[in-house]
Amino acid sequence: MLQQAPTSAAQTTIDSAPLNSFHKRLTLFSSGGPFLDGYILAIIGIALVQIIPNWQMNDWWNGLIGASALVGVFIGGLVFGNLTDRIGRKLMYTIDLVAIIVFSVLQFFVQEPWQLFVLRLLIGVAVGADYPIATALVAEFVPKNWRARLLGGLNAMWFVGATAAAFVGYWLLSIEDGWRWMLLSSAIPAVLILVARASIPESPHWLVSRGRQAEALQILRKTIGEGATLAGITAHDPKAAKLSSRKAFGLVLGGGYLRRVVFISIFWTCTIVTLFAIYAFGPQILALFNLQSGDEANIGYGLINLFFLVGNIVALLVVDKLGRRPVLIWGFVLSGAGLVFLAIYPQAPLGLIALAFAFYAIFNGGPSILEWIYPNELFPTKVRATAVGLCTGISRIGAAIGTFxxxxxLTHLGLSGTMWIAAAIALVGAGASYFMAPETKGQDLEQAAAL
Incomplete structure (x- = not known):
């Protein structure tokens, strides 16, 4: 049952409403998907430390298993983003978590690399489905003065999940076949998130787009106050809003929206290609930087996760003051500088290596939080989840290729060559952002999405 928000005699809209307990609960529960994504990707990096020698896996299987969840995210975002626009946010908000739980448990019983590859692919599909669902709900419920911070906060939870996985994995490495328990462990937070999400209602924006104004108004009065109105929510022809998959993708990929898809896909891909590779193979990469495999490499891996989280928090604090564009552009430039140092001095003293990793991780926070802010601001309600799913999917294909x-x-180009490639990717992200990134600071959701 919904928690009744404080009543108010004054008229209130979604964009002008004060932040209340419902907004906080919605954001926390919606952050479960990013948390699980970070956890699932990071835990495999540590699990592979045991899996590779146990199964005597070569680089091909190593890369395939590391990238499998990312390929799944591509499929999930592409297919279920559009489905979310058609059948609503709330139903899909729970189905995807059930799938994550089932497939996480089944990982415990795998006996061969191909079985693990298939299960992680299916987990990725479920995670990819959650991205457009959860972010659309938050974007369509929260006041505009808090939209960037709360949407960006979802991405910060990705790093919380990855950090948690690093320490859980480090603890389980001391157990024989600990990797099985690592992969199973993602089912535990998924169950808790599934239970918590039962109290979240359907999006008023989506309901209005289907001609269900009375239902939307009732939900708003329960969540932001008795004085709530539907002002600021654009009413559409319900029949026109029920776009087929072909028409929805046609709208997203046509006209002015195509430029936005290209921009978001490029900057998102450039943000996560290096990031996901570090998470999938962090202990192995750190060992090449003279952090010996074992305790030292795994502790260093956990600390890098914390630096990523710090970077996200700092970016959240400044994104509404500085604006989206400068946070994005300078984030790429400065994080790329850290990668350049690692490329030039791969044999530098341990302290300098750690500082360069920290520099990269902290300034990566700007582009990271905008992965969630820009896609939800730049597309209208009727295709928001479709667009977010599409951009998510495209970015994950790039990340999957990079992870594979x-x-x-590392084997054929060496550590320095790999870091140079990573730095070049950051430079591409900076260039695309400079020429294509719009500024949506201070705009209402409908205004930001308008062409």
């Missing part, structure tokens, strides 16, 4: 190629690159 990382062990091969």
């Amino acid at each position: 190629a990382t062990p091969l690159s």
